[in-house]
Amino acid sequence: MGIFERYLSVWVGLCIVAGVILGSIFPEAFALIASLEIAHVNVVVAVFIWVMIFPMMVQIDFSAIKEVGNNPKGLVLTLIINWLIKPFSMALLGWLFFEGIFADYVSADTAQEYIAGMILLGVAPCTAMVFVWSQLTRGDANYTLVQVSVNDVIMIFAFAPIAGFLLGVTDIHVPWNTLFLSVVLYVVLPLVVGAIVRNLLNKSSKDEGAISDFLAKVKPFSIMGLLATVVLLFGFQAKTILAEPKDIVLIAIPLVIQTYGIFFISYFAALKLKLKFNIAAPACLIGTSNFFELAVAVAISLFGLHSGAALATVVGVLVEVPVMLSLVAFANKTQHWFKQNQSL
Numbered sequence: 001m002g003i004f005e006r007y008l009s010v011w012v013g014l015c016i017v018a019g020v021i022l023g024s025i026f027p028e029a030f031a032l033i034a035s036l037e038i039a040h041v042n043v044v045v046a047v048f049i050w051v052m053i054f055p056m057m058v059q060i061d062f063s064a065i066k067e068v069g070n071n072p073k074g075l076v077l078t079l080i081i082n083w084l085i086k087p088f089s090m091a092l093l094g095w096l097f098f099e100g101i102f103a104d105y106v107s108a109d110t111a112q113e114y115i116a117g118m119i120l121l122g123v124a125p126c127t128a129m130v131f132v133w134s135q136l137t138r139g140d141a142n143y144t145l146v147q148v149s150v151n152d153v154i155m156i157f158a159f160a161p162i163a164g165f166l167l168g169v170t171d172i173h174v175p176w177n178t179l180f181l182s183v184v185l186y187v188v189l190p191l192v193v194g195a196i197v198r199n200l201l202n203k204s205s206k207d208e209g210a211i212s213d214f215l216a217k218v219k220p221f222s223i224m225g226l227l228a229t230v231v232l233l234f235g236f237q238a239k240t241i242l243a244e245p246k247d248i249v250l251i252a253i254p255l256v257i258q259t260y261g262i263f264f265i266s267y268f269a270a271l272k273l274k275l276k277f278n279i280a281a282p283a284c285l286i287g288t289s290n291f292f293e294l295a296v297a298v299a300i301s302l303f304g305l306h307s308g309a310a311l312a313t314v315v316g317v318l319v320e321v322p323v324m325l326s327l328v329a330f331a332n333k334t335q336h337w338f339k340q341n342q343s344l
Contacts, residue, residue: 011223012325015230022231023238030235039177040297045232046185051225053131053186055218057194058201058211059141071143074270074279078147081266081287082125083158089262090122091115091166093254102250110308114251116167117299117312122258123163124298125151126289128186129324130282132226133289136328137335139282145191147286152183155291163298178297230321237314244311251315259323263288267331270338277338281331289324292317 023030036043094115098106106114127148134144201210234241241248266287270280295313303309 011227012230012322015227016234016322019231019234020238020241023235024242027239030232030238033232034236039181040300041178041181041185041293042232045229048225048229048232049128049186050190052222052229053128053135054190054194055215055222056131056135056141056144057190058198058215058218059135060145060191060194060198071276071279073273074143074275074283075147075150077266077269077273077275078151078283078286079154081262081269081284082151083154083162085265086125086258086262086287087119087122087162087166090258091119093258094118097250097254105250106247113303113308114247114312116303117295117307117309117316118251118254118258119166120163120295120298120309121255121290121292121313121316123159123166124291124295125155126286127152127182127291129289129320130286131186132222133285133324133328134282135222137281137285137331138278140276140278143279144282144286145187147283148187151286152187155294159294167302178294182291182293226321233317233321237318240311240314241318247308247311248315248318251312252319255316255319256323259288259319260327263327275338277331277335280338281335284331285324285327288327289320290316292320 033044034042098111098114103111130148131144133139134141197214198211201214204210263284266284267280270284273280275283292313295316296310299307299309299313
């Protein structure tokens, strides 16, 4: 691994601190960047995420995607975690902490909004960042694409009913523009460009290592895109982080428990299902991470920009990167647990 990957946790930690400091010193600049949105999708963040996932898309070999059907267990695992376990475990943890453990620290109305924000995070499986987590665990690019695509299709039909059921409301307004634009920006567009680049590399060189050489050159830019995204996300929320540290910690605790809990449930199941590591790791990470753009947009639409629900979804964004990096590191260190499955 290069220096960026080897010390990625350190760089992310420094970027978190840098984001908070810069956001405090230059709030107007970050406010301007934050205002560059289309359907609640920040254009600048979208560009950085695109840079992150582009190398993953170049790796995808469309001729091999048909082989995914030969090993459906990884896809089934992801779907069960995302749609039958994760939304309900998130709602349960929200209720447990804000109706019980933290009841004396927040008002009843605020507690309900925090729970609502957590539920919206739990019902929105990740679309973009999962390509980064898959790449960092050397996951099967073709399989990851299929997993994300299937989840996106299900999300179109299942997000509103499940969120409405758990929130106890029937008039959930799904920001379809946010949903479809995110899928286009984070999946379709980089996939098309990646396929074009891969085809050009294959045609321009008889050397089978041309694609590997190209990926080695662009990989540092992928990590730099991740770090730039971290700086922006924490810069956007610097004021909130410094103004409401207690509430952010209270919200972060159940979110961290949920993230680690879902991952280890998935990881144990992947071992029992005898999945290969390059399928198991992305499958578990897909089920663990969240589609934060959609969750934030719905929270703002339902409860307002300055609501507790919106704050909870934002805390989900802040928690996700460092926690997911720790899970990536854990997966890479324990990949030998799956060695006996490699021949399956």
